Amino acid sequence: MLIAFSVAPSGTGRADGSVHDAxxxxxxxxxxSGLPHRTSSMFTEIEGEWDEVMAVVKAATDAVLPFGSRVSLVLxxxxxxxxxxxLTGKVERLEQALAARPAPDGD
Incomplete structure (x- = not known):
C-alpha cells in the first residue's frame, strides 16, 4: 500500500507561521522507519504493509504534537x-505513457 500524508501543527504561536521544525x-x-518513502514540498509518501505504514503515520503525528496546540493530518x-x-513504479509507468504520446503541435 502507498500512503501520502501531510501532518502539521497549528496554534504554534509563531508569528511567521512556519512549521518546518515540526x-x-x-x-x-x-x-x-526503514520503509520506502519520498518527501516533496507538500506530502510524504510511504510504501509498506497496512499496519507498518499506519504505525509510522501515527508516530510521525505524535512527533508533531509538541509543536502546537493541535495537529492536522491529511492522508x-x-x-x-x-x-x-x-512508489517508483507508478511514476515510471506515467513517464512511459507520456513518452509514448505524440508531441503537442504547439498551435
Whole structure:
C-alpha cells in the first residue's frame, strides 16, 4: 500500500507561521522507519504493509504534537494488495505513457 500524508501543527504561536521544525520531526520518524518513502514540498509518501505504514503515520503525528496546540493530518491511501515497488513504479509507468504520446503541435 502507498500512503501520502501531510501532518502539521497549528496554534504554534509563531508569528511567521512556519512549521518546518515540526515537519522535520515527522520526516525524521519516516526516515528512521526503514520503509520506502519520498518527501516533496507538500506530502510524504510511504510504501509498506497496512499496519507498518499506519504505525509510522501515527508516530510521525505524535512527533508533531509538541509543536502546537493541535495537529492536522491529511492522508490518502492507494491500497493494492500484492503490489510492491509502486512508489517508483507508478511514476515510471506515467513517464512511459507520456513518452509514448505524440508531441503537442504547439498551435
Amino acid at each position: 515537519v522535520a520531526a515527522a520526516v525524521a520518524v519516516v526516515r528512521a 490518502k491511501a492507494d491500497i493494492r494488495p500484492g503490489r510492491t515497488g509502486e
